Amino acid sequence: MRTLQSDGSNRKTIFIVSLIFMGLAHLTILKQYVKGALFALLEIVMIILSPKIFQLIQKMITLGEPQPNLPIFEKDNSMFMLIDGILIVAVLCIFVSLYFISVRSALSTYKDYCATGKLPESKNFFSEFGSKAFPIAGLSPLVILILFFVVVPLVFSASVAFTNYSAPGHIPPNNTVDWVGFDNFKFLFGGNATWTGALGRVAAWTIAWATAATVTCYAGGMIMAVVMHESKIKIAPFFRAIFILPYAVPAVVSMLVWQNLLNGSFGTINRTLIELGLMTQATTIPWLSNATLAKFTVVLINLWAGFPYFMLLTMGSMTAISKETFEAARIDGASRSQVFRAITLPSVLYQTMPLIIMSFTHNINNFGAIFFLTGGNPMVSDSTTTSAKGTDIMVTWIYNLTINLQKYNYAAVLAVCIFVVLAPFAIFNFRRTKSYKEGEL
């Protein structure tokens, strides 16, 4: 082994050596034996496992062959193959990242050597592990959990969109599943009139619902906060405690209570209206059983459940506006409505903007508000075929498709659609964050 030059001339050698075999540069040139050995061990393990890995990936590509003569337990299970394949790809991704890190580590060690003329001693490895490797150790639980319980399931779900995994003909373990390319997308986007119609209807309602739910809750919460703030009523804290209740009660409970209260035939609200003589048994209001009215009811009940959050939020933001601003406006003789329009509203809006966007994305996925209040009901003309009912939004439809119809492929297509629509919002919020703006990331 040649002696190591400290003028940077060995950079290329180290780069190539570390690229040839993981940890090789650490072991041979840089004399970091523990670190190098760990890296090398990792690559050796991967090489030993490589036939198995190759086999699993191949299985993911073929998704198994139909084996009608074998008993069920020995048949190829396409779904297990797909998930195993995705898991292996995830492991490979980690391995490639670690490879990348090992090369970077070799180069940076050499860079230190060029600067100081000394190689770090191998026995310092463990103390170094406590400091330099702290980020890796600290993030590993997050990375592992996210990878296996969030990323892999989502990638799986996205992959299913390109297969024919659906009842009745393609449900493992009895049958295998095949890749079908964009067939599902074509089917849902124009290929079949009933399904395309249902998709258009549900998508439009989802957007309308999310907008209406966000706007009503935001406006409602802000009105309550401003009224209580401006009126200077002494018992305002008492009212605030009352208004906070819908937020404190678990949504599932309150939605189920509302469902019973609003029931068309035996619900308390209709019975009360009858008792009051406002209507008769024959003209009861179909709160949740008329498709159009049910949509309004859902938004209204969601306002009941959702305004406290925004009320608290607005109160928090309003206390952040400096008292001097209000004072100055008052001295200039601004009226209450002027103060609200020119000071309170803009500053609260500005502060809560990211949260409005988040609330919008949350409402697009607001499973509980729909599922526990109406269950998606009432039925409409195409409901028997598509399982999309009158008040179903995208996520509840996905749930119906998965649980009731077992049309996993269409459910996956819908999930991909949600991703395409919502990802820009998330990225928009990301670019607004302080740390992003300050170039820290």
Added chain:
Amino acid sequence: MNMNSDQSPINDINDLNQADNLQNGGAAVGQEAGNLDDQISKISVKKTEDTDENINKDRIYEKQNNNKSLKYQNALQRAKNRTYKTFVLVFLVLVSLVVLYPLVYAVSAAFSPGRSISAMSIVPFGSGVTTSHFQRLFKETNYIRWFRNTLMIATATSVSTILVCSLSAYVFSRFRFLFKKTMMLALLVLQIFPSFIGMIAIYVILLRIKGLDTLWGMVLIYLAGNIPYNTWLVKSYIDAIPRAYDEAAKIDGASNARTFFSVILPQASPIITFLAIVSFTGPWMEFIFAKLILRSNENQTLALGLFSFVTDRKNEFTMFCAGALIVAIPFIIFFLITQKMLVSSLAGAGVKE
């Protein structure tokens, strides 16, 4: 309109404000009992001439006393102000009634005899009071078991969420490393998905690691679902803690782990408390995954158990309300006590501007 000008203490501050406004406008105040807002906006058009004096309310009071026509005006304004206040009060009471109606009704259902809502009186507590549902809950159902299971899941989820999220947030906030930006963006994009979109895969993965029908399997799912959003939340908070604190600890020879546990965690305790509450309350009423994963009788959670009372086959709304009440009351007390903290945490929640 009530023209009497008896001064209740509540009105005092507002009266002063009105006087303030009047003073600004001087003679421009309209004589008729027109719209309050109209008048004040008319006033506001005129430039203030004696700004300095206006700030001092005592002096305004003196001036006002010297001015007889203003005295009449003041009484008028006060009366209007009282109408305004009455209007606000009526409004708040009406909203409170709407907010309370379903809750009061649910509480009354928990104590009402009978099973379904159709038999109940339309007046809360109108059909008598009984505690039989609570007795049945504890004697005839597995309520205590459900409660214990849920409590275990919730506690484990809360503790593990705090550990993983705060540690990751600390690393994201204080260290520079490869793929940091990618990972942060990935977390933000991932948090927009409800976890049940990947439920088939989660089911199979739990099957592989023998986590089906176990409580720890549920904890893993909830924990993983909590991580993306909450890591961001805590990271934003830790970003605001001055780095001087950790540097001081480092100079004193503290390791990264020690700095984290004895410097950062105590500093971040408000957001950690918030995280503890949110992640503890979440699992209590989660339904989808519990139904998917927990099959055996002894592993049921509260959400599943309570739901079994109001399925399509039987409608025991009163039992449901009784069971829900026991869970909801601690929640409500908790929220009422912590509402101040909640306000500040919510305002700073998520992606901070």
